[in-house]
Amino acid sequence: MITQIYSIQTAEEAIACVEAGVDRIGVAIDTGIRLPAQVNEEKCREIFTAVGDKVVKVLIAVTKTGEDVYGPLSRLRPDVIHICGNEFFATPEFVARAKKICPGVEVLQAIPMTGPKAIDEAVHFAEFCDMIILDSVDPKIAGIGAAGVTHDWALDAAIVRKVKCRVILAGGLGPDNVAEAIRIVRPWGVDSFTKTSDRMPDGSTKKNPEKVHLFIKNAKEAAAELGL
Numbered sequence: 434m435i436t437q438i439y440s441i442q443t444a445e446e447a448i449a450c451v452e453a454g455v456d457r458i459g460v461a462i463d464t465g466i467r468l469p470a471q472v473n474e475e476k477c478r479e480i481f482t483a484v485g486d487k488v489v490k491v492l493i494a495v496t497k498t499g500e501d502v503y504g505p506l507s508r509l510r511p512d513v514i515h516i517c518g519n520e521f522f523a524t525p526e527f528v529a530r531a532k533k534i535c536p537g538v539e540v541l542q543a544i545p546m547t548g549p550k551a552i553d554e555a556v557h558f559a560e561f562c563d564m565i566i567l568d569s570v571d572p573k574i575a576g577i578g579a580a581g582v583t584h585d586w587a588l589d590a591a592i593v594r595k596v597k598c599r600v601i602l603a604g605g606l607g608p609d610n611v612a613e614a615i616r617i618v619r620p621w622g623v624d625s626f627t628k629t630s631d632r633m634p635d636g637s638t639k640k641n642p643e644k645v646h647l648f649i650k651n652a653k654e655a656a657a658e659l660g661l
């Protein structure tokens with residue numbers, strides 16, 4: 434069971450996540466579309482440099498065409514590119530070009546979990562993406578995810594049983610519900626943003642190391658009990 438924590442905005446937050454035992458950190462790159470916790474390329478480089486190879490480094494992008502991702506991919510060299518826009522979705526051509534520009538990079542496509550049609554969408558993207566992430570949607574947020582709410586876990590469980598690629602579960606997960614989610618869905622990995630962050634008075638978010646630690650502990654214990 435891998436654990437993935439978003440959206441990291443400083444090197445200090447990233448190091449605190451490493452110390453808490455996280456497997457993957459996600460950094461939201463600014464593509465000109467306003468996201469709750471995005472950073473510029475320079476800050477992203479600083480974060481990736483600070484953690485080195487201690488964790489898997491994920492770059493998350495809400496992109497309208499995919500074109501604006503190639504530059505950051507070639508310069509920042511993440512381990513994973515997470516595509517979560519609701520206009521542009523990964524295509525076999527995008528996957529091939531991303532891997533050419535950034536050898537070894539894996540492509541993670543977000544699936545909007547808005548109803549049963551998500552099953553067919555997941556099956557489609559699982560054919561050519563390395564991983565898929567099943568996430569909730571909030572119309573007020575640009576892109577799939579960062580919604581802070583759960584969705585129908587029975588649908589996620591059906592997708593995990595059906596597709597062959599690795600599946601990460603996201604959407605409103607925190608220390609309080611991650612164990613139950615794992616028992617029901619049995620994903621390859623779990624992911625958290627809102628419920629492992631604190632909301633600041635100015636509306637921005639900051640990672641809470643104690644919540645991150647508890648999220649990882651509860652996820653790993655639940656997975657161990659199930660032999661996952």
Ligand SMILES: O=C(O)c1ccccc1N[C@@H]1O[C@H](COP(=O)(O)O)[C@@H](O)[C@H]1O
Binds near residue numbers: 439440625
């Ligand atoms: O992390 C972000 O900044 C982000 C922005 C826009 C869309 C998705 C984003 N993050 C992904 O959404 C999940 C779930 O969020 P939450 O726990 O429900 O708040 C987050 O972990 C990222 O995978």
